[in-house]
Amino acid sequence: MDQKTHGADIAYLFLTFFLWGSVYVAGKLGSAQIPPFLLSALRCAIATPVLLVMARRHLPVRIDPADRKLFLAVGVLGYYLTFDLVQLGVSLTGASTAALVNSFNPVAIMLLAAVFLKEKITPVKLLCLALAMTGTLVVAGGAHGKGETLGILSTLLATVTWGACAVCIRSLTAKYPAILVTAYGMAVSLLLHIPTGLIDALRRPPQLDLRAVLTVLYLALAGTAFAQFTWAKALAGFPAGTCSLFYPLQAVFSALLGAVVLNEKFTASFFIGLAFVAADVILSTWETTRGSRKTMDCN
Helix, strand or coil: CCHHHHHHHHHHHHHHHHHHHHHHHHHHHHHCCCCHHHHHHHHHHHHHHHHHHHCHHHCCCCCCHHHHHHHHHHHHHHHHHHHHHHHHHHHHCCHHHHHHHHHHHHHHHHHHHHHHCCCCCCHHHHHHHHHHHHHHHHHHHCCCHHHHHHHHHHHHHHHHHHHHHHHHHHHHCCCCCHHHHHHHHHHHHHHHHHHHHHHHHHHCCCCCCHHHHHHHHHHHHHHHHHHHHHHHHHHHHCCHHHHHCCCCHHHHHHHHHHHHHHCCCCCHHHHHHHHHHHHHHHHHHHHHHHHHHHHHHHC
16 A cells, blocks of 8 residues: 555544544534434435435345344444434533544444454453443543433443444455445335334424535535545545554544634543543554554565
């Protein structure tokens, strides 16, 4: 890989996590006028046809009947439960806090991959696990009130459902294009989002104005469809494990945007938790780089 291509792939990674970090801020803005499950449903309803168009040249690919349950799991766990849990968490707590808790994602993926895919967990990875868990617990310990605690727990549960989804995606993308897996998974989730979105709308009617409409469009087009494109481009240049180490960038971008757009204030527990997460990322990056060098030396 030449230096120019390598730089482009890094740019795709940063853009992806900027977009995903901005989803928390947009979700917080939208939650003021649209109930959380309805907001997730609208996001999915707009993103699904866009993703199907993006995957159109792969649609003729035959799906093995044995893989259908995995596509179902991706839709239910990844694009239905995770979307709803994250949006609920954002609506109850700050965008920055929810994004930082979501930095636990690589740890959840690592543990589930070890159980179901038999991937090896090294001592360094165990230390990364401890750092990530400590950071998450520190942030959760700094919550104010039951509502914010529930929001943090909801976001933490979302990392588990997304981790399980990621294990399924790893298996599927070995056989099918990533964009096809995403498009079909989103289509499955839409079937579940429709009834829960309608129930949420009846429970709390939305207040639709220009800002609310623009927020929904941003979440669907930039935060979901386009972010999946940049994520796929990044995965084409780097291993999935390396890409996942950049997850905590979501918290950084979300914190910056939260301070500018939402005027969010940060507690001491947030910065302490961020320090633990940063140590996790640095150590994980070092471990991955060391592993890559060993592989090159063996070759």
